[in-house]
Amino acid sequence: TQTVSQSDAHVTVFEGDSVELRCNYSYGGSIYLSWYIQHHGRGLQFLLKYYSGNPVVQGVNGFKAEFSKSDSSFHLRKASVHWSDSAVYFCAVRSTSSGQKLVFGQGTILKVYL
């Protein structure tokens, strides 16, 4: 069974805190991993992706993610969050066995308080 799991439905932090949003996957074959952000009432904005090479990838607005094959994870991190980072974050996987479509995790709602 191919799955993408975001274990935290809600994460609450204060502005300036660091944050980690977790993503675990269960897929076979070659995979592409990505993170998207969705602000309320809007479409998905691409943050970053990983396919091969350096397991730590840098994204927009200070976000980065680290791929771990041994843990089957692709966690998203930011060292110092801003209130405008409050949104829903989705981890997505595309595998060679699923064609070009993305399979999304359940999403993590990040709330940043001032």
Place this chain on the structure above:
Amino acid sequence: NSKVIQTPRYLVKGQGQKAKMRCIPEKGHPVVFWYQQNKNNEFKFLINFQNQEVLQQIDMTEKRFSAECPSNSPCSLEIQSSEAGDSALYLCASSGQNQDTQYFGPGTRLLVL
């Protein structure tokens, strides 16, 4: 920032009515995807095209849903006979031919009364 354009932003239909939404992919992106996002943030892939050809689609799309990406015209997704369960955010995304990144539009929010 994505340059995928979707219209209309909001669509309200009665049960049994047709619902049609459009998408203009980013310039130079030959691959277009349609996804449905429900109120529980669950995504369902519907169909994708490369140029005018269907690459993949799910069974649901084959029945009440129809989609096309004609040359030199916006792509479209149409629900022939809307049902309450079709109420959702419909997202269009586009990507380059050999690229992995899909860029999304703002979505069309459909409400079926």
